[in-house]
Amino acid sequence: MRGWGPLTAVCLGTFMLLLDVTIAVVALPDMARGLGASLSDLQWVMDGYALALAALLLGAGAAADVLGRRRVHLAGVALFAVASAACGLAGGPGMLVAARGLQGVGAAAMFATTLPLLGSVYQGRRRSVALGVWGAVSGAAAAVGPVLGGLLTAGPGWRWIFYVNLPVSVAAVWLTLRVVPESRGARGRRVDRPGTVTFAGFAGALTYGAVRAGSHGWTEAGTLTAFGSAVVLLAAFVAVERRSADPLLDVRLFARPAFSAVMLGSLAFNAAAFGVMAYTSIWLQTLLGMSPVRGGLVFLWLSLASFTVAAVGGRLLHGVPARFTIGGGLLLIAAGQFCTAFLDAGSTASALVPGLLLVGVGTGLVSPGIAGAALAAVPPERAGMAGGAVNTFRQLGYALGIAVLGTVLASRMTGTLPHDAAHALAGGGAAGLRDAFPEPVLRSAFASGLNAAAVTAGTVAGVAGVLVLALARTRPTPARPAREAAAVRG
Template identity: 65%
Template sequence: MRKWGPLVAVCLGTFMLLLDVTIVTVALPDMASSLDASLSSLQWVIDVYALALAALLLGAGAGADLAGRRKFYAAGTVLFALSSLACGLADSSGVLITMRALQGVGAAAMFATTLPLLGAAYQGRDRSIALGVWGAVNGAAAALGPILGGLLTEGFGWRWIFFVNLPVSAAAVWLTIRVVPESRNPAGGRIDWAGTVLFALFAGSLTYGAVNAGTDGWGAGRTLVSFAVSALALLVFVIAERRVARPLMDLSLLRRPAFVGVLVAAVALNAAAFGVLPYTSIWLQTLLGMSPVTGGLALVPLALASFATSALGGRFLHGVSQRLLLCVGLLLIGFGMFGQALLDSGSDWKSLVAGLIVTGVGVGLVSPALASAALASVPQRSSGMATGAMNSVRQLGYAVSIAVFGTLVTSRMTDSLHSDEQARALAGGAAGALRGRVPDEALHSAFATGLNWGAVAAGSLAVVAALAVFALVRTPSAPPVQVRTNAPVPVERA
């Protein structure tokens, strides 16, 4: 147990924090009903977790290097557990959103330290085994999220998707204290507090503006102010990072076209493949009458195809150019999303299966290739920073896409129903309240139209990203890394 205890402790935490990205999706209709939550509130329940993870990941990694990674991981797990308890006890959407943000803070502390802890605990063949198991756990979390979320929501209520984190967190903390060795960055250094705050302000303002645009419109004063604050924060971030001795992000990396291409692919991966899924889940449950369990199972083809492709790709695609894998994978994601954009008023869940599978195959090609391409695009001394930046923009892409695609979906529903209020209620899971006032066929047609437009936009984003990657990424072939996930590799900072 002592030998593999660190692996178990790290995998327990990783499984939880990645599960909480997808487990919420199938519980949205129940949350909306229980908390009388609006569409924008549901968006924030998803977004604020990914946003905190994106905004704090690089800063958390630097803090863990200084304070001690085991200590940081254990503290993050405790915060994650306490905020999960608060999420389960929330009596309003505002409280739930606030506690989800704290969850994201804890998840960032955990996520930033998982692979460095494994790198310090294992060497040689044992390290290869540990990283392989850790990568498989990541795939399992994605596949099990909708299923477990559906089972808990239908069997015990949506609050249990958060309560289930408590015993797992307790086990992870106990194991971490007992068997995980402490490690730090021997080079020392300082945390770039200014960079961390400015990047968080940039990401938060950008996401807030995108969510608010769905309610007030893209030209509304509050929306424009949010985007202006975001742009100003980004500008000041760039100035600050150019002057600090140990920056959160070395901006000289952005002069490398291949690295820029990797960041484009990272944003497009999460945005295109997953940005429309929350609204698809609401459609499955509130329009088609599926239960949380069956609604979750309807989305499993994507996760299973991704997991299988990633596993087989590591065996059969050894040595294939990461540029080719990224381009083909993004194109498949695009075609898969176009395949999901064929709904009409009579469509059911079977209409999604082929598109979900094609999208999943694309995700399975892109996810492992991203890590290899990121490492190949920068000097070895910058590998930790490069993968951390990739992870941050990947989560940020997901958060912003939820808002942007939600706005597009509801705008097309508004055109069909000729009522913005009814469209937002429909997209927010309140189809039951509209029945009797609006013909059932009109509701089905409006939702199908909205999802089609969202899927087309997501597919177009993936195709454009594939073209950008083809133009920018010019790295030589490299063996794919064993870590098939979006977390940073265990490389010490210089």
């Protein structure tokens, strides 16, 4: 294939931004010790990034169509690099959370422009090859995140999980300037600023309410205010989008049962498959005494199963309706989470293996086909919007999963430990509690919390899987090249 330069430039940015979704998982205990971070601080370290990415992804794509996709992509890479340096230099949890949010803003600008940039450069079979390579890089980034994070944390320290982005960013900017041409969307399109603001506000208020519930309770005034604000902002977003000539997301698409089911599946997928990982990593390191490297390697069971199934399933399951692969995959993720919900004070990492394998198999079925299912559920002219919506809902699902499952984890621990001790334990503070509580009590409390989080994740995946199987029925779609062209133009 001629002209690998643009593909390499775009894939460098994609690898970085998706790597940073999971690379911090294994470093959370070290961050807690080094910065004196609480459980809610650690939740926001993960959520600040995912939330900014989800909230601004659609808006960044619309802005790029107007301002120039290469220009917005380069701005995103530069902002991502600056924010990465700020993360590495953070002297406290507040600065780290703020820098992670800024990273997410840069990541949204990068992610929203990757497919349109590839679509403007490659055509026909070359486009198919480019999209295949991009997809493989995307999967690899999420899979190697915990392992690379463990190696860097155990080696030069957790700050290097952010510093490593700097040379990659420089290479991405240099290569993009040299080989990626500028492109724009259709003339006359406008940036939907009210839609961007109201959707970002809705996502932020909803996630804040879920995190706050863990420390203050679900019925506390501030928590209820956050959830109430989320409802109001969602209503405002719907009203704005119904009147907009160039909406970020045409809300009328949700009248299509297949589209609604796929969006629900996207939201549930990332929440259920990956939302428990951060707390599992804390359990492995602070209660079982594993190093960051060994803790990261535990998740290889999930990664290897996902890679294998995605590679083999792409050929063997060709032609199988997406509702079966996505719905069935979500049910397997549910089964995997339920398998891990039997931990006790004597459990070791080996107790996670069957569940991680099942979650990996489910992930390998869901991930490759969920974007295609969204495209098949809408008219061709809305394919780009549908593709962006899938990525938005997946990242929002991850942010909500981290928030809600962390709250469930800590709430369950309060049945064994006092409130403050439960939150300290969930936030990686086991070492400071060992003088006050026997080791079996701490292990039992954390195990019960993980069990509750796993059951919650499994329930979410199971309900979503059933709904996808029931509702995601689509009619025959146009030929693939036309659909691809529509998707990358969006």
